[in-house]
């Protein structure tokens with residue numbers, strides 16, 4: 001079998017989406033110093049496992065004045081709950097949830113990011129009342145193995161692999177329609193994959209990245225089907241540059257791939273114009289809610305890749321994003337929550353308020 005390295009077909013598309021994302025794609029060796037430093041700077045910025053300590057030794061969060069000032073711009077969705085409910089009054093709420101850092105706490109070992117039984121029950125209950133989807137950077141199968149609920153839709157690989165409901169999808173571009181029927185996760189549903197042709201290339205890159213980073217202690221390369229994650233959470237900081245270098249050495253062989261940054265992870269993915277925001281639009285259409293005015297989509301997520309979804313909802317004044325963060329960050333979200341336990345409280349209250357509204361309208 002031939003290699004997919006340097007395959008430049010579809011380059012026109014690639015350039016367009018690279019322009020949009022403004023992600024650095026030049027090999028580090030050829031990069032001006034400030035650009036290489038930019039990569040490292042981004043890696044350093046990606047979130048710590050726990051909130052950093054403040055000068056007085058306390059951790060960041062609601063007791064920290066800087067965090068409290070930040071919540072003036074991004075109010076807590078729990079404190080602003082009545083306002084959110086008022087916004088959704090008489091509307092159908094569609095719920096979109098990220099997985100890591102939103103439904104499960106961030107942990108050192110990606111395979112151990114299990115969801116608590118309590119959270120699972122809360123998400124199940126939400127899905128019984130509201131159309132609900134999980135949109136994750138992980139592969140769809142992997143995120144389903146963690147969540148184990150058949151009551152909702154799943155989008156894996158940053159929205160590039162969707163197991164959605166059987167429904168209308170008139171607004172989906174024709175060239176992106178490799179849909180098939182699937183009964184694996186308990187019921188009849190449709191699968192949509194934004195870039196199935198990338199599968200062999202991603203497998204190749206996954207193997208190359210494993211070889212290339214083999215000597216770096218603590219690095220973990222994860223195959224997420226349509227993207228590859230290079231984790232450096234357990235790598236000593238002085239070797240992060242090496243992780244960046246190895247990843248970039250591979251990336252430069254594949255002009256049809258690009259890089260994004262996550263929480264202590266570099267993500268190699270197809271350079272196509274598809275992301276979590278597009279997945280939200282796709283799912284709303286699939287659920288028959290795309291053109292309804294009486295729908296309020298709510299997206300909850302913690303990562304940079306969730307910003308695409310926050311932006312779609314904010315730009316269209318269509319719905320609202322809630323950023324999960326215990327440290328101040330710029331975001332396209334409108335509200336914030338500190339951590340997965342606050343996400344759980346918010347979901348419980350949301351379902352209760354919808355139940356109350358339904359019984360008042362009986």
Ligand SMILES: O=P(O)(O)OC[C@H]1O[C@H](O[C@H]2O[C@H](CO)[C@@H](O)[C@H](O)[C@H]2O)[C@H](O)[C@@H](O)[C@@H]1O
Nearest residue numbers: 099100106107108110113136137229233263265
């Ligand atoms: O879109 P998400 O569901 O948030 O997935 C994004 C990435 O999440 C996982 O990595 C992150 O969580 C790990 C477990 O807590 C943590 O160890 C890692 O440092 C984080 O980056 C997942 O392993 C990646 O594949 C996802 O792309």
